[in-house]
Amino acid sequence: MGLMFLGIAVGLLLRGRPLAAKLARCVTPAIMLLLFALGISVGGNTTLMANLPKLGGAAVVLTVSAIAGSIACVLCIRRFFRQPPEPDALTTPPDTGGQTGAPSSSSRVSRASRASHASQEDSQA
Amino acid sequence: MKGSLVILFFFGAGVLLARMGFIPDYFIEHDMTLYMLWLLMILVGISMGSDRRLGEMLRSLRPRVLLLPLATTVGTFAGTALVSLFLVYSAAECMAVGAGFAYYSLSSIFITQYKGPELGTIALISNILRELFTLLFTPLLVRYMGPIAAISCGGASTVDTTLPVITRYAGNQWVFISIVHALVLDFSVPFWVTFFCSI
Numbered sequence: 001m002g003l004m005f006l007g008i009a010v011g012l013l014l015r016g017r018p019l020a021a022k023l024a025r026c027v028t029p030a031i032m033l034l035l036f037a038l039g040i041s042v043g044g045n046t047t048l049m050a051n052l053p054k055l056g057g058a059a060v061v062l063t064v065s066a067i068a069g070s071i072a073c074v075l076c077i078r079r080f081f082r083q084p085p086e087p088d089a090l091t092t093p094p095d096t097g098g099q100t101g102a103p104s105s106s107s108r109v110s111r112a113s114r115a116s117h118a119s120q121e122d123s124q125a
Numbered sequence: 126m127k128g129s130l131v132i133l134f135f136f137g138a139g140v141l142l143a144r145m146g147f148i149p150d151y152f153i154e155h156d157m158t159l160y161m162l163w164l165l166m167i168l169v170g171i172s173m174g175s176d177r178r179l180g181e182m183l184r185s186l187r188p189r190v191l192l193l194p195l196a197t198t199v200g201t202f203a204g205t206a207l208v209s210l211f212l213v214y215s216a217a218e219c220m221a222v223g224a225g226f227a228y229y230s231l232s233s234i235f236i237t238q239y240k241g242p243e244l245g246t247i248a249l250i251s252n253i254l255r256e257l258f259t260l261l262f263t264p265l266l267v268r269y270m271g272p273i274a275a276i277s278c279g280g281a282s283t284v285d286t287t288l289p290v291i292t293r294y295a296g297n298q299w300v301f302i303s304i305v306h307a308l309v310l311d312f313s314v315p316f317w318v319t320f321f322c323s324i
Contacts (some may be wrong), residue, residue: 007171012174021175027172038237039138042245061208062223066223067255069200069201075274077193
């Protein structure tokens with residue numbers, strides 16, 4: 001935890017220098033190394049390997065319950081999010097509409113009638 | 126999608142190599158994951174600190190936006206605590222797994238350190254599954270339950286791996302809330318995981 005704040009402080013100091021961008025790109029290889037190391041410690045543990053199907057089952061159950069719980073809670077607060085709560089500063093630049101693909105779902109169309117800036121973006125796209 | 130498959134590949138390669146005895150005993154006896162974790166924590170911190178968007182995000186934060194990560198947190202903990210009744214693991218252990226919020230790299234290592242590789246592996250699989258589920262089902266979630274259900278489902282991954290798919294199906298106007306949602310959860314992952322592991 002403390003190391004992360006140390007990293008944030010270093011990142012703030014390095015902001016704008018090419019070294020920071022280089023180090024930020026190292027995160028993905030670091031994650032891969034980390035998972036490789038985790039794989040080694042799991043694979044080297046024989047009792048764990050024997051129980052892998054059981055662990056996988058527990059993992060699936062936990063994932064499904066976590067997602068179901070999140071969505072149930074979100075449905076309770078959904079009425080606060082009829083319009084996307086987005087500050088104007090981030091909507092006004094015209095280049096924000098550039099990177100998404102074509103809007104496909106029908107829900108987007110119905111939302112455009114509710115939110116004024118959504119329809120603005122639709123006309124740009 | 127490709128990113129998480131590559132990561133799964135590295136994990137699987139580590140498992141297989143250790144299983145077949147190609148890894149020197151030194152690495153198995155001296156756990157490398159802790160040092161890797163330290164390295165990763167510093168690197169994540171640097172990339173957060175040097176990101177110009179961070180300040181912009183914090184300044185433009187509205188209280189209402191924070192409702193969504195709060196709902197994700199409460200819902201995840203409620204769901205995992207409920208299902209712990211049917212599993213051999215305690216409620217705190219199940220909630221520690223859920224507290225990864227799809228941030229599998231960090232949470233699984235933390236849990237491995239605190240609770241051993243068994244729960245750590247569950248955390249890894251479970252949180253990778255959460256990301257995969259989000260990648261696969263975001264179109265359906267957006268259509269039938271609304272964009273915030275998809276963002277909530279994605280947990281802490283909605284700032285990087287699942288952001289493109291959310292942008293694609295929910296629309297650009299949800300990018301901001303998706304990023305704030307994930308940043309708040311990102312910061313809370315180490316806190317919640319260590320909290321539930323130390324109960």
